[in-house]
Amino acid sequence: MASITLEKVSVSFPVYSSATRSIKNRLIQSATGGQIRSESGSDRISVVQALQDINLQLESGDRIGLVGHNGAGKTTLLRVLGGIYEPNEGRVAVDGSTVPLFDISLGMDPESTGYENIILRGLYLGLSRSQMRGRLDEIADFTELGDFLNLPIRTYSAGMRMRLAFAVSTSVAPDILLIDEGIGAGDAAFLQKASERLKLFTEQVSIIVLSSHSEELIKRMCNKALLMEHGRVVGSGSTQDVLTQYRQRQEGGGSVEISAPLPLEIASKPATPSDPSAWAMETARFLREGRWDAVDVDRLVEEVVSLVDPDPDRDLIEGQLTYLLVQLLIWHWRESERSGLRRETIDQVRHQTELMIREDKNVVDAAEKSLESAYKKARSTAAQRMDIEESQLPAKCPVTLPLLLDRTWFPGQAAADDAVASRRAADA
Known part of the structure; x- marks a missing residue:
């Protein structure tokens, strides 16, 4: 029986050197819902508090909508539920298989064919290779990509990739479904087809958590709702009561109204000017006029953070390394977990990680710098999943990056241990 429990969950993100850039700091503070504070004892670190003291209890049959302004913390909460973000404080317990429909192309390899990526994405969803082969024809037919499925997906357009990712992600209903806003999935005909499939898909799911600015969509899909502001839950209850409370708070605070209902469950964000100068000028005008609904907050934050983060690849590669280290730690410390699926x-x-760093020295450097940080996160996560004390695992990462990415090496086996010894000697 599926369930979700969150107890006093908080998530914060440090932004280094941002306090020394007053214009940038004011932009972040005015455009995001999280609260910004200076780290104690430092004038070079600011902390964006994305979630604060979130308590949540969901059981089978719950369909909950997340309501709030841009940057209120809705997407961060979904990413915590999906296991993408680890909370700084509090406890998260998710019982049941989970599929996030806000990052549906996760785990897909641009150098592999469409057919190969169907199998690969299925493995990420927890299915076996044989189970995915049984679904291969149905998924291929749904994508309508034909012979393109025999080509590497780096040759696909964005719409073609989205078709493939959507078809695989909705090929099997999970226990828990996480949806963030809309999903762009191609032309109008395919959107209608995808909308019908998503409707059937959601009917089979035990728990749905949906973040959307569409009042109509939340009313149609959800029986409960949470109202979020600045990373906190400020209201909860029936969908209608929470939407009414949201409108009242908007009217009282001069905020904008909820956007007009979407015609489909699946929609893409409105386009923003491609010219950086035109986008910056337009965004500045929206901010001066208080038109928060018109601001592309995701892009604004990315642009601002890029000013203080000269190494944009580091977060991505650190996430890859953290996930890999978690799997290897569990493999090493729990012999019962050494399954063929985990090995695959x-x-x-x-x-995937090798492909990311193969021809880019900057990414290699980012990976090497991120290894210890990734291991620290992986150590905590693996200990929690195995229900053991963190102190039982090595305090520092016991392997180098080349050994970690060596596909002939697996820890906990005699041959592998010999390989570790020889490679350590070579590294020394």
């Missing part, structure tokens, strides 16, 4: 997953993550 480890191999695929290694392959």
